Amino acid sequence: MNTENWSGLIAATFTPMKDNGELNISAIPSIVNQLVAEGVAGLYVCGGTGEGISLTNNERMIVAEAYIKAANGKVPVFIHVGQDSVFAARELAKHALANGADGISAMTPTYFKPNSTRALIDSLKVITEAAPDLPFIYYHFPAKSMLQLNLDEFVEMAGDQLPSMYAIKFTDSKVYDLQSILHVSNGKLKVFFGTDEMLLTGLLAGASGAIGSTYNFALPLYLKLIEAWKDNDLVKAQYLQNLSVTMVKTFAPFGGIEGQKAIMSMVGMECGPTRLPLNILSISEIEQLRQQLEEIGFFRWARS
Numbered sequence: 001m002n003t004e005n006w007s008g009l010i011a012a013t014f015t016p017m018k019d020n021g022e023l024n025i026s027a028i029p030s031i032v033n034q035l036v037a038e039g040v041a042g043l044y045v046c047g048g049t050g051e052g053i054s055l056t057n058n059e060r061m062i063v064a065e066a067y068i069k070a071a072n073g074k075v076p077v078f079i080h081v082g083q084d085s086v087f088a089a090r091e092l093a094k095h096a097l098a099n100g101a102d103g104i105s106a107m108t109p110t111y112f113k114p115n116s117t118r119a120l121i122d123s124l125k126v127i128t129e130a131a132p133d134l135p136f137i138y139y140h141f142p143a144k145s146m147l148q149l150n151l152d153e154f155v156e157m158a159g160d161q162l163p164s165m166y167a168i169k170f171t172d173s174k175v176y177d178l179q180s181i182l183h184v185s186n187g188k189l190k191v192f193f194g195t196d197e198m199l200l201t202g203l204l205a206g207a208s209g210a211i212g213s214t215y216n217f218a219l220p221l222y223l224k225l226i227e228a229w230k231d232n233d234l235v236k237a238q239y240l241q242n243l244s245v246t247m248v249k250t251f252a253p254f255g256g257i258e259g260q261k262a263i264m265s266m267v268g269m270e271c272g273p274t275r276l277p278l279n280i281l282s283i284s285e286i287e288q289l290r291q292q293l294e295e296i297g298f299f300r301w302a303r304s
Contacts, residue, residue, distance in 0.1 A: 007208045008209045009209060010040065014031075023059055025063070027271065032071055044080065045077060046060050052080050079105070097133065105169060108124075108147050121161045139171070152181075168190075171193075173195060192208060196244060199225060217260070225240040255274070259289055
């Protein structure tokens, strides 16, 4: 699949699990079918939303295979392979290539952090050289990586040292850094925005599209937002973005992934609970979340 002009709204997918924390791979085909039917532009598998860091390498391979098979070429599938061990990540990259992924992505190791841009580039080279023909998306998420990165220097060095890198997943509120990436790369790098509740801001700053978790269950809302933006109806776009903010403020107290997995079940895409060390919501908490979503009109304006 040609991903050169890849854009739109990409769902950072959840990993379905059983109540005991084991994988529930059988749920993936129906989830993918519904996402494709609703108009998702691609799938981003085993990232933070997919609890990739809480899965074993073998489990991550099983999940990747299942999503690639379920997508069946209908939409691009990018596999997040980031690990604290770059050599474990390298194996995941090899696996993604061998099993038909459309690209790979990785965030920097988070325990032993690269202490220079050179160390980061060298770490990513270990990963990307295992799948040199797959487009690579660097996952920039400073709130999680805690990496103090000179993005301009990184982009300049990546142009020579990471030939397969073609985009950055930008999950940060510092939109001036997003604009700098586009300027320094002279348009050669794409940027996919990763903060759903600020999507409009990212688009106005030049993002090609977005990768996020709420596109799994509120895609109709965001598609209307993008349509309003393209029609230069900023008043409507701002109104729709504020609905997104309201939605996020509603589920956030229940836990980011925990609350969203519960919402997935409410809209017909059963994902089960999260895996430890994340919390497991009680039946009463899930019902409380449902009531609050009904009160803000979520099931009306986010699903149609």
